[in-house]
Amino acid sequence: MTDEPLVLGIETSCDETGVGIVRGTTLLADALASSVDLHARFGGVVPEVASRAHLEAMVPTMQRALDEAGVTLADVDAIAVTSGPGLAGALLVGVAAAKGYAVAAEKPVYGVNHLAAHVAVDTLEHGPLPEPAIALLVSGGHSSLLLVDDLAGGVTPLGSTIDDAAGEAFDKVARLLGMPFPGGPPIDRAARDGQATIAFPRGLTAAKDQAAHRFDFSFSGLKTAVARWVEARERAGEPVPVNDVAASFQDAVCDVLTAKAIDACRQHGVDTLVIGGGVAANSRLRALAEERAAKVGITVRVPRPKLCTDNGAMVAALGSHLVAAGVRPSRLDLPADSAMPLTLVSV
Amino acid sequence: MLVLVLDTSTPAVTAAVADVTPTGHAVVAELRAVDGRAHGELMAPEIDEVLRKAGASVRDLRAIVAGTGPGPFTGLRVGLVTAASMGQALGIPAHGVCSLDAIGGVPGQVTLVATDARRREVYWALYDQAGARVEGPHVDLPEAAVERAAGATVAVGDGAMKYADRLGLEVRDEPRYPRVDAFVRLAAERVRAGAPSEPLTPLYLRRPDAVAAGGHKPVLR
Ligand SMILES: Nc1ncnc2c1ncn2[C@@H]1O[C@H](COP(=O)(O)OP(=O)(O)O)[C@@H](O)[C@H]1O
Ligand SMILES: [Mg+2]
Numbered sequence: 001m002t003d004e005p006l007v008l009g010i011e012t013s014c015d016e017t018g019v020g021i022v023r024g025t026t027l028l029a030d031a032l033a034s035s036v037d038l039h040a041r042f043g044g045v046v047p048e049v050a051s052r053a054h055l056e057a058m059v060p061t062m063q064r065a066l067d068e069a070g071v072t073l074a075d076v077d078a079i080a081v082t083s084g085p086g087l088a089g090a091l092l093v094g095v096a097a098a099k100g101y102a103v104a105a106e107k108p109v110y111g112v113n114h115l116a117a118h119v120a121v122d123t124l125e126h127g128p129l130p131e132p133a134i135a136l137l138v139s140g141g142h143s144s145l146l147l148v149d150d151l152a153g154g155v156t157p158l159g160s161t162i163d164d165a166a167g168e169a170f171d172k173v174a175r176l177l178g179m180p181f182p183g184g185p186p187i188d189r190a191a192r193d194g195q196a197t198i199a200f201p202r203g204l205t206a207a208k209d210q211a212a213h214r215f216d217f218s219f220s221g222l223k224t225a226v227a228r229w230v231e232a233r234e235r236a237g238e239p240v241p242v243n244d245v246a247a248s249f250q251d252a253v254c255d256v257l258t259a260k261a262i263d264a265c266r267q268h269g270v271d272t273l274v275i276g277g278g279v280a281a282n283s284r285l286r287a288l289a290e291e292r293a294a295k296v297g298i299t300v301r302v303p304r305p306k307l308c309t310d311n312g313a314m315v316a317a318l319g320s321h322l323v324a325a326g327v328r329p330s331r332l333d334l335p336a337d338s339a340m341p342l343t344l345v346s347v
Numbered sequence: 348m349l350v351l352v353l354d355t356s357t358p359a360v361t362a363a364v365a366d367v368t369p370t371g372h373a374v375v376a377e378l379r380a381v382d383g384r385a386h387g388e389l390m391a392p393e394i395d396e397v398l399r400k401a402g403a404s405v406r407d408l409r410a411i412v413a414g415t416g417p418g419p420f421t422g423l424r425v426g427l428v429t430a431a432s433m434g435q436a437l438g439i440p441a442h443g444v445c446s447l448d449a450i451g452g453v454p455g456q457v458t459l460v461a462t463d464a465r466r467r468e469v470y471w472a473l474y475d476q477a478g479a480r481v482e483g484p485h486v487d488l489p490e491a492a493v494e495r496a497a498g499a500t501v502a503v504g505d506g507a508m509k510y511a512d513r514l515g516l517e518v519r520d521e522p523r524y525p526r527v528d529a530f531v532r533l534a535a536e537r538v539r540a541g542a543p544s545e546p547l548t549p550l551y552l553r554r555p556d557a558v559a560a561g562g563h564k565p566v567l568r
Contacts, residue, residue, distance in 0.1 A: 042557055046555060048555035051421070052420075052555065062435060088421075089421045096425045096429050097429070098432075100429040100432030101432045101433075102391075104432065104435075104436035104437045332392045333388045333392050334388075334391075335385075335387060336387055
């Protein structure tokens with residue numbers, strides 16, 4: 001066991017400062033500081049507020065992770081850090097910190113892709129990922145379907161959202177329904193007490209969209225449809241059945257996500273579907289994916305909710321995979337790349 | 348005692364190794380690249396190289412001295428988080444020094460020190476004839492800075508140079524950026540005393556542009 005690499009991961013791409021430590025695929029520590037409360041009144045993440053919070057949280061979060069794992073920086077074999085995609089100023093705090101730790105502790109540093117890390121985190125819960133696999137990544141900033149041939153080197157984007165991300169749709173609809181930010185958890189809860197009785201649109205699922213957008217998503221029409229429906233009710237002076245709206249909206253999102261993910265598995269002859277990103281915490285998405293996949297012999301892997309949202313453990317998990325695969329580390333002039341493409345797993 | 352000096356409060360990305368002795372201090376090696384948009388890329392390789400130039404290893408360092416600004420936020424944070432993370436990893440104290448103090452006053456003159464704050468403003472402070480800071484740091488339009496900097500007879504710093512024609516003061520070319528020697532001098536007592544690490548709080552001086560929701564894209568990416 002102890003000859004497996006001990007890898008530390010740093011995540012600062014959005015509003016969570018995360019430091020995780022893994023040995024091989026065993027999670028040893030997952031320390032997190034969030035600035036989410038500071039952004040709540042703005043209804044979305046304010047980049048400069050997030051960056052300031054990362055600077056303040058970096059050292060204490062690192063200390064908590066080291067204490068939790070019972071290791072020191074000298075014990076670590078490599079340091080991985082999210083170098084993109086994400087908010088430029090926020091990423092830069094983590095990247096500069098990672099390099100500071102790497103230079104001081106004389107360790108290699110790996111700049112890694114945040115989205116690939118959302119896939120890699122599943123190895124901490126379910127062991128090595130069978131390759132090829134299909135990954136569905138759904139968060140506040142992204143909604144993508146990927147073909148994962150080789151998590152250390154090759155990820156092929158199959159499709160992504162052409163407008164809002166799935167989590168963004170949850171956040172916007174939640175605001176419309178007077179729920180707090182982030183909107184995913186309150187919608188998930190409200191939907192449990194509601195019925196999916198309203199037929200909201202399923203973006204890019206029509207026959208005419210199959211040629212150009214078979215594996216792409218669109219959620220902005222759905223968000224608008226929910227807004228119109230709620231407005232019409234309010235104008236008519238009728239009460240808005242919040243729980244039913246939440247359930248119907250959630251069903252529309254999960255229906256499209258799971259149908260396209262399974263379609264991608266079948267087209268590529270892949271029997272493993274891994275779901276990651278904050279929206280993977282959604283209870284309906286998990287249940288529907290399981291139900292539909294089971295029917296066609298596909299195995300669904302979804303990490304536990306705490307590992308689905310942004311954290312340092314996912315970065316450490318990808319770093320550990322890269323070290324084990326013999327991938328070379330990044331150079332010390334490693335930049336933060338807010339638009340890092342999915343085809344780059346590390347730089 | 349070897350110390351590492353880091354400052355990213357201006358377009359000059361500075362890394363240096365200095366020796367603090369019981370009675371004095373000397374700069375052993377110093378590197379400075381000027382690029383206001385690449386602090387994140389330049390900082391770590393510069394540290395690596397300046398240690399090599401000084402013939403030292405990170406393990407020889409006994410303290411870190413960092414410029415706390417004021418300076419443009421994104422770049423400023425690079426130096427501070429690097430200093431804090433290195434201090435933590437090495438188990439050595441990190442000390443902060445106001446970066447304008449490391450430009451400092453012209454001896455014998457009341458000096459306005461001003462650096463470029465972008466958005467047509469300057470970060471500034473006023474120093475008396477003995478070199479003590481008597482006003483600031485603040486952020487203002489150049490004209491407002493001069494008006495508030497009562498008694499200044501000379502101005503220095505890249506902000507003073509940029510707005511030289513609007514200050515109505517003699518502007519000198521040097522020092523243009525914070526000086527390593529001054530950082531070491533200003534932190535030397537703390538280094539010698541083995542003072543504990545301080546939180547390296549950036550002198551932002553401006554509130555974040557908080558783009559409130561409503562009409563804007565709520566999740567800014
Ligand atoms: N139970 C849930 N159901 C649906 N969406 C959720 C749930 N929990 C979290 N989310 C959404 O996940 C998003 C956050 O995802 P995360 O991966 O942490 O961050 P980022 O979007 O910054 O990558 C938010 O948009 C949030 O609303
Ligand atoms: Mg994410």
